[in-house]
Structures are given as structure tokens and as C-alpha cells.
Amino acid sequence: MVIPRKKRVIPDGLWIKCEGCSGLIYRKAMVERFYVCPECDYHFRIPAWERIRITLDEGSFQEFWPDMEPADPLDFKGYKEKVQTEQKRTGLKDAALVGTGTIHNRKIVFGTTDSNFIMGSMGSVVGEKIARAAALAREKRLPLVIISGSGGGARMHEGMFSLMQMAKTSAALFSLREANGIFISVLTDPTMGGVMASYASLGDIIVAEPGALIGFAGPRVIEQTIKKTLPEGFQTAEFLLEHGFLDMIVSRQDMRRELSRLIDFMVGPSDEAEVKVANGAEQIPNVTTQETAGPFSTKEDRGKDQNETTENQI
Numbered sequence: 001m002v003i004p005r006k007k008r009v010i011p012d013g014l015w016i017k018c019e020g021c022s023g024l025i026y027r028k029a030m031v032e033r034f035y036v037c038p039e040c041d042y043h044f045r046i047p048a049w050e051r052i053r054i055t056l057d058e059g060s061f062q063e064f065w066p067d068m069e070p071a072d073p074l075d076f077k078g079y080k081e082k083v084q085t086e087q088k089r090t091g092l093k094d095a096a097l098v099g100t101g102t103i104h105n106r107k108i109v110f111g112t113t114d115s116n117f118i119m120g121s122m123g124s125v126v127g128e129k130i131a132r133a134a135a136l137a138r139e140k141r142l143p144l145v146i147i148s149g150s151g152g153g154a155r156m157h158e159g160m161f162s163l164m165q166m167a168k169t170s171a172a173l174f175s176l177r178e179a180n181g182i183f184i185s186v187l188t189d190p191t192m193g194g195v196m197a198s199y200a201s202l203g204d205i206i207v208a209e210p211g212a213l214i215g216f217a218g219p220r221v222i223e224q225t226i227k228k229t230l231p232e233g234f235q236t237a238e239f240l241l242e243h244g245f246l247d248m249i250v251s252r253q254d255m256r257r258e259l260s261r262l263i264d265f266m267v268g269p270s271d272e273a274e275v276k277v278a279n280g281a282e283q284i285p286n287v288t289t290q291e292t293a294g295p296f297s298t299k300e301d302r303g304k305d306q307n308e309t310t311e312n313q314i
């Protein structure tokens with residue numbers, strides 16, 4: 001099976017058509033299941049702020065470097081306009097959000113890329129944020145978790161400056177490893193190209209969501225190059241797990257629990273988290289359907305306390 005790389009966004013409306021089973025599903029039921037189809041378990045692509053909301057403890061995320069915006073070093077035709085359009089549409093300055101937050105009361109450095117913003121591609125801003133997140137994790141001695149959704153790979157509009165980010169993020173992660181830091185990389189649909197070929201594949205543990213398209217070049221390019229038909233399910237998370245490239249596949253509903261378990265396993269359980277779980281205080285973050293704002297609501301909807309700038313911390 002070759003999965004077409006078309007742009008998938010969640011349309012508005014009470015009922016939506018599932019990309020996985022083509023069935024008509026009730027939007028509210030899908031949103032309540034963390035944007036997963038109740039019929040076939042298809043994992044819809046979700047925006048960065050939704051990812052933060054369903055992954056971290058409620059209200060715990062503190063964004064770092066929120067005002068970093070892409071430059072246009074090559075004066076690439078139409079890039080400035082494209083960035084402005086995407087910024088308006090998504091409410092993001094660029095495809096990555098990084099900061100600190102907690103999972104089960106355990107503090108981590110957290111980053112995520114949004115495939116809705118120029119396919120989540122890595123230009124100088126995404127690369128810089130990921131590299132700084134790694135440096136922050138090293139300095140603060142915190143686990144680093146990055147959830148990638150980047151179908152675009154390196155962003156062509158910034159040319160060599162984008163390609164440089166592959167080396168820069170890799171070097172930053174190597175530095176984290178030298179300091180015995182921990183990096184868990186979570187791959188979601190899609191994680192491709194220069195993102196997959198750099199930081200996303202360098203996790204101490206590599207986790208993926210079910211059915212995610214993961215790879216370097218797209219399947220069509222590979223087929224044209226090697227002049228062979230690719231095997232069934234090539235570049236899906238399941239195929240890569242079977243061939244040893246991934247450590248585990250975790251469904252979105254279990255992701256918080258699994259990330260917490262992995263961190264506990266790697267650095268030892270936190271006393272605070274243990275007490276909370278023992279007391280039954282741990283809860284899945286409050287899931288709202290956001291009927292008015294929709295899943296693409298901007299960060300302005302989410303409370304000003306998350307927007308604090310901490311530019312000078314590292």
C-alpha cells in the first residue's frame with residue numbers, strides 16, 4: 001500500500017469523513033478520542049496547540065522563544081507571502097513550538113512540529129528551536145520529548161539554511177547525549193525528509209503513532225528511482241517497527257501514560273508523580289470539543305500565561 005501524500009486537514013462540521021475508513025463519523029466523538037476515529041482508529045493530523053493540550057498536564061506548558069519568525073535569506077519568490085498566510089491560518093509564527101511542561105507532574109522540555117504550517121518543514125526557525133530545546137534540556141537536566149509532524153522535511157524556501165539545520169539539531173542532540181541527557185522522539189503522520197534524516201531519528205527511544213507515514217524520500221520518488229514496486233505498507237509505522245527502525249507504536253490515547261512510563265524507566269520515578277498516582281489524582285487532561293473555535297484555534301484562545309517569553313534563559 002502506498003499512502004498518497006496529500007494535504008489533510010480536519011474540515012469543519014458536525015460530521016466528517018474519516019480518511020481511514022471513509023465512514024461518516026461524529027466530529028465530537030472523534031475529538032473526544034483525541035482526534036482518533038472511533039470506528040477504525042485512524043489518527044487524524046492535529047495542530048501543535050492541540051498536541052500540547054492532549055499530551056502535557058493541563059496548563060503546564062510554558063512556551064519559549066514564541067516570537068521567533070522566519071527570515072527570507074534567499075529572497076525566495078512568494079516565501080514572505082506564504083509565511084504570512086500560514087501564520088494567519090494557523091496562529092503560529094512557524095511550524096515548531098517548544099517550551100517546558102509536565103507529564104504526570106514530571107517536568108520535561110517539550111517540542112512539537114505542526115504539519116499544517118508549510119507541511120511542518122524545517123527552516124532556520126524550526127531548527128533553531130529544536131537545537132535550543134536540546135540545549136535547554138542539557139542545561140536544566142530535564143528529559144527532552146519532541147513530537148514531530150513534518151511532511152515537508154527541510155524547507156526548500158530557505159535552501160542551504162534549512163539543510164544546515166539537520167547538522168545543527170543533530171549536534172545539539174549529541175551534546176545532550178554527552179551530558180547523559182534523555183531524548184524521546186515521537187513520530188506522527190507524516191514525518192519525512194530532512195526532519196526524519198536528522199533530529200527525529202536520533203531519539204534514545206523512538207515512538208510512533210499507528211499508521212504514521214515515516215520516511216525520507218516519498219514512495220513515488222523511490223519507485224521511480226529504483227524502478228521497483230515497493231512492498232505493502234512501506235514507510236508506515238508498522239512496517240518500520242517490524243524492520244527494527246522504531247522501538248514502539250503507541251496510540252494517541254495512551255501516549256501520555258507511555259511517555260511518563262518511559263521517563264520513569266529511564267530516570268527513575270518522581271516522588272511527586274508516585275504520590276499523585278497513588279492518590280488517584282492523576283487525570284487525563286480535560287478534553288473539550290471546542291465547537292466554536294474548532295481544532296485550529298490559535299494560541300490566543302488558550303490563556304496568556306503560556307506566552308511568557310524567556311528569551312534570555314539560555
Ligand SMILES: [Zn+2]
Nearest residue numbers: 018021037040
Ligand atoms: Zn475511520
